[in-house]
Structure formats: C-alpha cells, structure tokens
Amino acid sequence: MNKIIVQKYGGSSVADIDRVKKVAEKIVERAKEGNRVVVVVSAMGKTTDELIKMAGKITSSPNERELDMLISTGEQVSIALLTMAIHSLGREAISFTGMQAGIVTNAVHTKAKVTAINHKKLKSALEKGKIVIVAGFQGIDANGDITTLGRGGSDTTAIALAAQLEADGCEIYTDVDGVYTADPRIVRTARRIPVISYDEMAEMASLGARVMHYRAIDLARNYKVKILVKSSFVPGEGTLIKEVDPMLERVIVRGVTQEINVGKIVVQGVPDVPGVAYKLFKALAEEEIIVDMIIQSSHRNEINDIAFTVAISDFNKTIKITKRLAEKIGAEGVISEPEVAKVSIVGAGITSDPAIAARMFGALAKEGINIDMISTSGIRISCLISASRIEDAVRAIHKEFNLDKAGEEK
C-alpha cells in the first residue's frame, strides 16, 4: 500500500484563485510521488472574518449554532475550488465537508472538540486513487448540526485525520517556513529549528510563536502524529515536531519568544485568610478570562499582595471585576499596568539547570531591563518586563544563548 500523507493549507495559502492553483500543483506533485494524499484546507484569506462581520451587522450576539452554519461555508468554498483546480491538472479528486468526512464533535458551537472520525467514505475515496480534499475547522455534532472547532481548528482537523488514518506524514503548510529560535522580525539572526519536541512546541505556541495553536500540538502529542511545518510559498526543510528521544534529552534552549499585549493587575493589602485568591480567580474564570502569571507576596504580617497578568483584550473587564472583589474582601486597593510584556525561553529541562535561569536574568540585567515578575514551567522560564524594552530583551537573550549559531553548545 502507498503511503498516506495528510497536508493542511491555511487561509493565506489559498487567499486567491492563483494561490489555489499553486496549491493544487503542490498537491498533485505529492500524489505523483506515489502517495495517497488527504488535504485539509481552511477558508480563503479573510473569508471567515468577512462572514463574521456580516453577522455583526445583524446582531452583536449571534446565536452560535447559526454562526457555525454561517462561517463553515468558508471552507466549503475552498474545498470545491481546490478540487476543481486539481481536476484541471488531470488528477481525480473529491471534496468532503466536515460532515461528509465524518468529523464528529461535541455540541459546543464555535469551539467544538473532535470526539470521533468516521472515515469510511474518505478511505474508500483514497482506495479509488482519488486525492481527498477535506474542509478544515468544521464537523457535525450528534444532532446533525454543523459545528466549528475554534482557534487552531484546521490544524486540529489535519492532525485528527492523520491519527485516525494512521498516516505516514502530516504536513502543515503556512506562511512561515518553520519554527524559529526567535521572531525573525526582531532578531535578524534567528535560525529555523529543524526538530522540536511536542512539549517545547506547545510552549512556543502558547507564548505567541503563532505557527500552530497549542491545542493542535496537544492532539498530535496524544496520538504521536509527527508534524512537518513548512511554507506554502518558499521551498525549505521546515520544522519537524515529534516526540523527543528521552535517552538523548539534554538541556538546551530552543528559542526565545515574546508576548506583548499583556496587562498586569495588583491587588494590594489582601487579608491573609484562606479562600481569598480562590474567590478572585473563580470570578475571573466565570467570565472566561484567562489569567497567566500569578504571584502572591507577603510584605507585612498577614497582609499580602496578589499580582497577575491577563491578555490586554480582557484588561478593562478584569480591572472592573477585581475592584468589585477587592472591596468585598477588604483589600486596600487595586493598581494596574497595561504596558507590560513577557519574554520567555523554552527548552526541555531548562528549569532543572539553575545556571540557565541565571544566564537569562543576567542578560536582562546587563541591558538594564527590570524584571517585574517571573514564572516557570518544566520547560519554560518567563519574565514580565516593560513593554518598551521587549525587543531589546529578546535580542539580548537570543545572543546570550548563542541561538544564532547552529550546532554550538547553548
């Protein structure tokens, strides 16, 4: 049996008819090599945004089932056009909506989770030698309603299909040619990372390196789907995301990432009684506000400060909720700071080696950059700093760990 290759093309890869034709050529090439090819495709360019804008002209709070009904048309247009383009190159191909591809999800509209894939139709088409084109980002719930998968949805479709079909490869085509040691717009000498582990990639993704959504990476890790991230515009090796060989694991800094658009909030003079932090973060969670870094510090007897960060889009809402809570629990006051940013280093094992953190902090100190808050995970160290110094911070840290030099010890 020939290899099964799953490819995914994002919205920018099929932004207009000419790009659709180019993508068709790439797909046909891959099929000519003797592969059975399944392609997952997103809506063309800004189509989804435009559809949402139309809904916005009708109501500020569209029903989510209807919103899914609306925006799922974007991918349906893409699959039809891409399939026609493949036909015109003389190859057999067939398109499937999420529903037809058997992508079953839960009923949480606009951010549904894939629960099962009934790939009978899809496999039968592959066996007939057809290239299969599947609408990304969409599925169907048990009730037969169209659902969409939310952020990272098309990547999720591709990885779920690759897992279910036991594909030999899963290729994600996007507008960058792989994952970099830092944002090349900030660090001119940033290098493409040839191989990265799922865990490291998930941290990079959640820290603002927007190549893939961490949700899709989680799914790939769970099903051990190897992902090759490549550019759909320029040739290149891309970045392979896979499990690391634990025997070969060593401490290595993979990359530096930055996250701007962060806001910091401090609740001052919080009485040190159990349940106070719980009450605050529960109230925020109920409004679906994601809290990132949290630091609780004690500066006087039985009085604490609680500091935390949120996305700037949630900033004003968060301040309002926090002020209400602060009053209720008898805190002294709330101060906020919108102009902060987070710089992080990512790498398996880096937090187990204290020298790594020391070098990061030292690099920032040498640049005269103040560290406001620090948080770590098993494979990440993050520092909150002033937003105005974020680019200097990224460059300094990138240099400190010699990330511009391939193969050297870091």
Next chain:
Amino acid sequence: MNKIIVQKYGGSSVADIDRVKKVAEKIVERAKEGNRVVVVVSAMGKTTDELIKMAGKITSSPNERELDMLISTGEQVSIALLTMAIHSLGREAISFTGMQAGIVTNAVHTKAKVTAINHKKLKSALEKGKIVIVAGFQGIDANGDITTLGRGGSDTTAIALAAQLEADGCEIYTDVDGVYTADPRIVRTARRIPVISYDEMAEMASLGARVMHYRAIDLARNYKVKILVKSSFVPGEGTLIKEVDPMLERVIVRGVTQEINVGKIVVQGVPDVPGVAYKLFKALAEEEIIVDMIIQSSHRNEINDIAFTVAISDFNKTIKITKRLAEKIGAEGVISEPEVAKVSIVGAGITSDPAIAARMFGALAKEGINIDMISTSGIRISCLISASRIEDAVRAIHKEFNLDKAGEEK
C-alpha cells in the same frame, strides 16, 4: 394545531443585510398571527453568479459535484443570517441546510430532482414553536453528496415542503407583486391577475412571464399546493395560483405574453420522404437544443419546407447542425432569421373558441403586423412576428381583449 405556512424569499428579497432584516420582520409578523412558519430562502442577490465566476477562473468545465458543493454555500449563508435576524427580533428560529431539512434528490448534479423529503427534524422544530429557515435550491443524494436543483430550485423546495407538510399556504415572495395580464413595462394599463390556474400559470411562465419557473408550477399542480405570489417590497394581494373549478370554467383570456430572443430557421425544399423531420430534430435534441414552434408546409409536389424556432442563444449552433443535416438529406437550402419574436395569449379553453384566435389575428392585422407562424396548445395561441413590432403587438392584443378592465367580459 396552528396553521403551517411555507414562505419563499428569492435572492433579490435578501440581496443585502437591510433586506434580510426586513424579511425577518415580515416572517415574525406572520408567526405572531399564530402560524407555524417554514421559510425557504435563496442565496443573497448575485452570490450564486459570483461563485460560478470564481469556478470559471479555475476551469471552463467544472466538475458538477464540486460546482454544487460550491454554490450551495450561497443559501447556507442566507439561512444563517436570516435566522440571526429573527433571533434579534426575539423569536426562536433554526436554520437547516437542504441536507438537514431532509431534501433527498437524485444524483443529477446542478439540476437534481427532489425524490423524497424526510421532514422529521423540521417538524420537530416547528412543534417546539420555532420558525424554521430552510436553504432553497439544494438537497442531498443517496450517496450523501450535496446537489442543487437548477432553475426554479428554491420555488421547488418551497412547494415540495408545502406538499409534504400539508401546509395551509405557500407564499412565494419575489420582486413583482403578482402575475400581470401583460408585462407592465410594455402595457401601462396591465392589471394584476388575482387568481390563475396551474395550467395557465405554467403557460405564462414558459412564455417569458418570469415570476415562477414552470417546473415549480408543475410540482404545485401535482400536489395541489395553492401558491400565493406576492412582492416582498410592496404590500398587495398578489396572485393566487390554484386548480380551477372545472364547473365554473369558461373561456377567458388571462394575459398576453411576449418572448423575444427567438430565432427562426427554415429548411427549404425538403424531399417528402418519411423520417426527414425526425432526423433533424433528433440531431438538435442530442445537442440539448429546445425547438419551440414547428411548421411543415408543402408548396410543391413532394417537396416541403420545415420552419422552426429556437432560443437565440442556440441560434448559431442550430444553423450549423441544420445546414449539415440539410445537405445530407438533400434539401435545397437553409435560411435563418434572428429578428423574430413570439406573442401569445393564455387562457383556459381559448383554443376551443375560434372567435378568440380570430380576434387576436385581427388585432395584429389592424396594426399592420404580419404573422409569420402560428402555434397553439390547449390554453395558448402564439404568433411569430417581427421582433421590431413586439411591443405594438402586445399592446394591441391586450386592448382587444379588454384586459385593462377588471371584471368585464373578455
């Protein structure tokens, strides 16, 4: 149980967001009267044409399954937006694609025929008090592929649903406020026809009064679905299309219609041997050319002329085929005339009363308009005349039968 009303809104009725909102208001009004309302809606404005244009940029001969996949998104956008608009007026509503509404068709893509309707979901939503919004023009074949119904498709969806749901009414909203005794752009005094029979309406439709496609009227006749045609823009009584009461039937001229864009072809000096006409019209049928009027006349011994008309869009193709055939069968020559038009009167029983035809021919003669060919059906008399005189012809006949005067004997 409350009445079930099926409404259909065409593309011009939902051409932009403002119109979608207006249609939502009309629907909610109808529901507030205590009706259970099912709405069939077309794609917004020129959406379908734009999607076809996109396909045309990829290939001149798109695969028809993929074309249906593509253009069916147009109605899906409409149903989602219309449902949101109804929600924002505070009423419960739910949208269904053709597939979800259980519209089963044969597998003839781009011109599928409805073979069954599984209306379980739709009925259950109605019973819950929801307004049901269904995508017109589309269905699903036995294989689960999306199909579209071709010309008159959304009307067909509405009538098929009305039949299956045993609806108490089927209202077709369009950009005219009913069926008229003649085209009001030609005859200023043309009147709206309050009630018309299926047969008469089918003749009017096939003769160029483009209110409804005759295919939809046929379906309505078969299931005895009463149709009320109304304007979605201006208030009015509309035209009711229903079965006539045969006991009350009397000879009456309903209206005058014109068809321009007709071409005439004459094969001269055809040997009078059996099978000659058959060969010619079989060759044209094989090219899917629809031949309208046919006259065979004998002017010399055993030599005939065969004259016929086709749509001007098929004119050049028809001449080519006819010339080839004429040579083969030994005819003397082929002449053609592109500048002809057809004027018709429609009314139950009119061909059974010779005085009616005489009055029509007389009205044309008085205007100095030459009749080139004549054809009749049970309820229609048509004359082929010079295209340059068509408006004069329509006006003269409209006046002759006093169609501008309501209630008078005709």
